[in-house]
Amino acid sequence: MTAPHSSREVRGLTSDELLALPAAIDLDTSNRALMIGRSTGYGLARQGKYPVRVLRLGNAYRVVTADLLKLLGLERHQDDGDQGGGGSERHDLAA
Template sequence: MTSARDPHRPATPAGTSTPASPAWNGDRIRALGTVTDVPTAAQIFRLSRSTAYDLVSTGDFPVPVLRFGHRYRIAVAAILDALHLPHDPPPTRDLTSSPAHASIVHTQSTDPGIEHTPPERQEHRHE
């Protein structure tokens, strides 16, 4: 099903103004680069395109808007600040490379009542 305005664009469900898209998160916003356009920023703030441009024209958009001739751009850093998200992605911890990496080590029990059998010779015992 396509929209009447643009036959190549999927139609939107009844009662919505934009097609469904994946949720915006910090990683996806940071992936936009340094600046983005008004329609993209509007999606992030869950605004319709027309509302976003109305807010831009009145100076009430949630973040500062840069104007270059007839084009508007919005700094991604400003969007991240408005949403209280860090500019840099949180560090990922590679648990396998740290000295505290857990590994299975076979040790001999110090309990004299437990007989130790090396792992390669262990037999399954059913009691």
């Protein structure tokens, strides 16, 4: 039998949930992704010691999702096919 989950327990985010996040997220969501508590996260942000770049917009903190994904070793796959090129093929042709 397992103990009931406390309302203060930090539940992380799955890889699919992380990859579905918008470009910028609130600090609470970032805290969940990093599995740190709310007080700890806000304390780190206030001290400028949060593990990724934090933007202060008025009274709100926002985290750039790309920075968070990079820290966690995840990346989004581009679904635009060959559009936007600039890949290694261009460099090979110019060489």
